[in-house]
Amino acid sequence: MPGFVVKGERDQLVKDRMAAFGEKVTGITLEGDLICVHVKKDTLHDLLRTLRDELGFNFLTTCCGMHHPGETQEFGLVYHLHNMRAGHRIRVKCRTTANDLEFKTATDLWPTANWMERETWDFFGIKFQGHPNLKRILNMEDFPAFPLRKDYPLEDPTRQDKDDRFFGR
Amino acid sequence: MSTVEKPDYWQKDLVQGRDLRELTTLNLGPTHPATHGIFQNVLTLDGEIILDTEQTIGYIHRAFEKLAERRPFYQIPTLTDRMNYCSSPINNMGWHMTVEKLLGIELPKRAEYMRVIVMELARIADHVICNTIIGQDAGATTPFLYVYQWRERIYEIYEEICGARLTTNMGRIGGWDRNFSDLVWQRIRAILKEMPAGLKEFEKMLVRNRIFMDRTIDCGPLSGERALAYGFTGPNLRACGVDYDVRVADPYSGYQDFNFIIPVGQNGDTYDRFMVREQEMWESLSIIQQAMDKLDKMSDKTSIRADVPEWVLPPKEEVYSAMEPLIWHFKIVMGETAVPVGEVYHCVEGGNGELGFYLVSDGGRTPFRLHFRRPCYIYYQAYPEMIKGGMLSDAILTMSSMNVIAGELDA
Numbered sequence: 100m101p102g103f104v105v106k107g108e109r110d111q112l113v114k115d116r117m118a119a120f121g122e123k124v125t126g127i128t129l130e131g132d133l134i135c136v137h138v139k140k141d142t143l144h145d146l147l148r149t150l151r152d153e154l155g156f157n158f159l160t161t162c163c164g165m166h167h168p169g170e171t172q173e174f175g176l177v178y179h180l181h182n183m184r185a186g187h188r189i190r191v192k193c194r195t196t197a198n199d200l201e202f203k204t205a206t207d208l209w210p211t212a213n214w215m216e217r218e219t220w221d222f223f224g225i226k227f228q229g230h231p232n233l234k235r236i237l238n239m240e241d242f243p244a245f246p247l248r249k250d251y252p253l254e255d256p257t258r259q260d261k262d263d264r265f266f267g268r
Numbered sequence: 269m270s271t272v273e274k275p276d277y278w279q280k281d282l283v284q285g286r287d288l289r290e291l292t293t294l295n296l297g298p299t300h301p302a303t304h305g306i307f308q309n310v311l312t313l314d315g316e317i318i319l320d321t322e323q324t325i326g327y328i329h330r331a332f333e334k335l336a337e338r339r340p341f342y343q344i345p346t347l348t349d350r351m352n353y354c355s356s357p358i359n360n361m362g363w364h365m366t367v368e369k370l371l372g373i374e375l376p377k378r379a380e381y382m383r384v385i386v387m388e389l390a391r392i393a394d395h396v397i398c399n400t401i402i403g404q405d406a407g408a409t410t411p412f413l414y415v416y417q418w419r420e421r422i423y424e425i426y427e428e429i430c431g432a433r434l435t436t437n438m439g440r441i442g443g444w445d446r447n448f449s450d451l452v453w454q455r456i457r458a459i460l461k462e463m464p465a466g467l468k469e470f471e472k473m474l475v476r477n478r479i480f481m482d483r484t485i486d487c488g489p490l491s492g493e494r495a496l497a498y499g500f501t502g503p504n505l506r507a508c509g510v511d512y513d514v515r516v517a518d519p520y521s522g523y524q525d526f527n528f529i530i531p532v533g534q535n536g537d538t539y540d541r542f543m544v545r546e547q548e549m550w551e552s553l554s555i556i557q558q559a560m561d562k563l564d565k566m567s568d569k570t571s572i573r574a575d576v577p578e579w580v581l582p583p584k585e586e587v588y589s590a591m592e593p594l595i596w597h598f599k600i601v602m603g604e605t606a607v608p609v610g611e612v613y614h615c616v617e618g619g620n621g622e623l624g625f626y627l628v629s630d631g632g633r634t635p636f637r638l639h640f641r642r643p644c645y646i647y648y649q650a651y652p653e654m655i656k657g658g659m660l661s662d663a664i665l666t667m668s669s670m671n672v673i674a675g676e677l678d679a
Contacts, residue, residue, distance in 0.1 A: 130611045131369070159499055160615075161624060163639040177639075179613055179626065183496075183512050190613070211499030214649045222333075237326035237678060246334055253338050 109187045110134045116154060120146060135190040143193045144203040147178065151208055156180035156189055162205065162215040164223035168249045173197045174225060178205075204230040222247035289314045294660075298327050302405060302664045305674025309651075309663075316660050321652040325645075329678040336638040340603030341367050342441055342579060344638070349435035351642060352676040354397050355390035355619035356436045357426065362616035365520055366625040367441045368574075369612045376571040379443040380522035381559045385456065386429070386438065387521070387616075388552040388559075392463075393422045394619030395503075395545040395552075398671040402542050403474055405668045406483045415470045418463055421455070428452045440580045443573025453560075460557055467549060475546070484539040488654045488666025495536060498650040501643050502621025503544045504670055508536030514617040521616075525562070526555050538662075538669040578605040603633040620644050620671055644676035 113134055117124045123142040128135045138146050150156040158181040165175035172194035180189050193202070204227040205212040216227045217236040224245035227233055235242060244251050292315075297308035306327040312320040332347045339347070348359035361383050368375070375383075396419045400412040423433040428451050430438040439445070474480045490500075495508040505512055513530045515523040531547035533540025573580055581600055582593035599605055609631045615624040624641030647670065654670075655663040 133611075133613060135611075158496055160613075160622070161626060161639060161641045163626065165628070165637060177626070179624070179641075183510075183517065186517055188613070190611075209499065210494075210497050211646055211649065214645065218645075237329040239326075246331065251334075253334055 106132075106187070109182075109185055113150075113154060113189060116149065117146075130190065133188055133190050135192060137192050137194075140193055140195050140199070140202065143176070143191070144205065144208075146191065147180075147205055147208055150180055150189065150191070155182040155184060156187075158183055159205070159209040159211055159215075160188070162212055162219065164219040164225050164247065166223060166248045167194075171196060174200060174223060176202060176219070176225065200224060201226040201228050203228050206230055221245075224248070291319065296663070298324070302667070303672075304401060304668065305672065305677070307672070307674055307677060311660070311663070313660065318655050318658055318660060318663055321655065323648070323651065325648070325677050327678065328674055332640065332679045333638055336635055338634055340633050341605075341607065341635070342600065342603070344635075345437050345439075346435070348640075349437055350675050351640065351679055352394070352619055352623070352644070352673050353434055354671075354673055355394035356434065357386045357390040357438045358394075358616060358618045359623060360436060360438045361387055361521065362614065362618070362623050362625060364439055364441050365616065366612055366614040366627050367579075369614050370608065370610055370627060370629060371441075371576075372608075373442055373574045373576055375443055375521075375574050376568070377522060378563065378566055378568060379572045379574070381563050382444060382448065382572065383439065383521045384523065384526070385556050385559045386426075388555045389422050389425060389456070389459075391617075391619055392549050392552045393419045394671070395549050398619075398668070399542055399545050399549075400470075401668045402484070402538065402665065403480070405664050406480055408474065408477075408480065411470050411473045414473075415466060418459070418466055421459055421463075425452055425455045425459070428455065440573065442576035442579040445573075445580055447570070447572050456556065456560065460553060460560070463553060464550075467546075467553075471546065475543070481539060484542060484665060484669070485537060486535070487538040487662045488658065488669065489535050489537040490650065490654055491536060494650070494653070495647075498653075499646040500621065500650070501647070502617065502619070503548060504536075504541055504647055505621065506530065507533035507540035507544045509534055514615050514622050518615065520614070526558050528555050528558075538665050541669040605633070607631060607633070615641065618643060620673065620676065621647070640679055642676045642679055644671075644673050645679070648672050648677060 114127055117127060117136060120142060123139045124136060125139060126137040160179040160181045162176065162178050165177055167173055173196060175192060175194040178191040180191065202225065204216060214236060216230055217233060219225050220233055221235040221238050222245055292313040294311045294313055295308060296311055297303045298306050308324040310322040311318055336344050336347055345360045345363050348363045349356040351359050396415055400415050404412040426436050427433050429448060430436050490508055492508040492510045495505050496510060509532055511530050511532050516530060528551045531544050533544050577596045578599060582596055586593035587597045607629050609629055611628045613624060613626045615622045621643030622641065623643060626639040627635055628637040630636040654666050
């Protein structure tokens with residue numbers, strides 16, 4: 100990938116390469132100033148590898164889970180990748196249903212994905228196939244829930260004196 | 269050299285091939301004075317040499333990401349304070365800028381430069397802590413006690429700006445709640461004038477100190493390639509020779525207007541990390557000086573925020589005497605301000621590296637999802653690789669030079 104080109108052209112490079120994935124890439128959107136690739140679950144790992152090896156996105160900035168209750172594709176993963184040489188960032192999104200919560204691990208591409216994926220497992224219950232040490236990281240080992248799912252209450256549910264309508268959401 | 273090659277016959281029974289070593293399991297932490305925070309390392313030792321480490325973290329996990337989903341945007345800075353509590357203002361500003369990016373607010377230059385001043389002061393305070401503690405853990409208490417006064421002087425500036433010292437909750441979305449007082453400017457000028465002598469004194473004690481150099485050179489090294497693979501950012505990455513700095517790569521808050529260099533190291537060892545932080549303090553002082561000069565030249569001394577009454581609480585006297593401020597006050601306190609639907613990722617150069625905020629807004633009064641990219645959390649996972657095969661005492665130094673802050677580790 101050529102070095103310093105203007106941002107629109109860099110986005111175009113990504114778009115051109117993504118065309119090879121055909122219908123596996125379900126959409127390419129511009130969210131704010133960041134290009135975002137939506138990909139089907141079975142192609143996620145290949146896509147990340149392509150982005151890393153062919154388009155120079157060799158730095159994994161974040162990987163985090165998402166939960167959209169009430170939608171068929173209820174759970175999601177969001178990756179932020181960074182091409183430091185070209186100063187180009189990209190967001191990769193992948194969605195899945197609640198009964199299919201197993202992704203391929205990205206630890207073979209970036210060792211740093213290790214703890215990010217453990218955090219995602221810890222908080223969302225999303226599993227990563229092939230992860231070397233997939234166990235809870237910030238919560239205690241026998242914690243009974245996945246706390247960042249939207250159905251996990253923040254307040255103690257037995258309390259009567261707090262009305263959620265007055266406290267944020 | 270910290271890595272000791274042991275002859276094979278120490279480890280194996282040459283006849284039967286059994287493991288003859290007597291291994292020790294040692295708990296380093298959770299509350300150990302050398303960890304400077306609450307996290308645990310279960311070390312497997314062969315004598316004094318580290319063979320393996322199992323890290324346990326999460327002792328002060330406070331679920332900020334979950335809490336943030338139930339707090340209006342303007343209440344979230346108090347959560348960010350408590351991540352890297354050695355440089356809270358950077359975290360605060362990072363969050364303000366994230367929301368401003370979502371809302372499309374542009375700040376007047378004066379407000380941006382005031383932010384730059386505060387962020388660079390915070391960086392100095394952060395690096396002072398880290399560097400003096402490297403000395404402390406190597407057995408040099410004097411520099412720690414000498415240089416800590418500068419951190420105290422910086423905290424006095426915070427105190428004058430916002431009333432708090434450690435968890436600052438400084439500034440507002442859209443700029444500043446009030447102008448800096450004369451005392452703030454006096455104190456900043458005093459630091460610019462007096463700190464170079466103090467820093468020089470500190471460097472005299474450690475930088476070319478034979479004992480310190482022997483102790484830190486080649487201690488916990490990491491190559492630039494591995495550092496990138498492990499997601500290192502900030503001074504730790506730059507010590508490995510990669511010149512990535514968010515202030516230059518993705519300039520925010522007017523950093524593009526300043527002239528400064530990004531110090532890089534070569535070997536990625538403890539000494540390089542120390543030196544990179546040391547140089548960054550000098551650069552920070554220079555940035556503050558440049559910002560002060562720019563502010564002095566500005567004719568406009570009052571515009572400290574964008575025109576966003578929906579994010580900055582109006583002065584109390586106006587709330588009690590006029591209708592519109594009263595309405596805004598009520599709306600802000602009840603979190604009734606309209607927010608667009610959208611997603612933003614914004615990052616700032618924190619004391620430890622790229623501090624990122626991934627904010628998903630569904631138009632509600634709180635974020636739908638907020639993810640913090642905490643640099644500590646991400647680079648601390650490289651610790652086992654960095655200390656494997658080295659001495660236990662080197663592991664302590666490596667940890668302090670990585671500047672692992674428990675609050676940022678656990679969020």
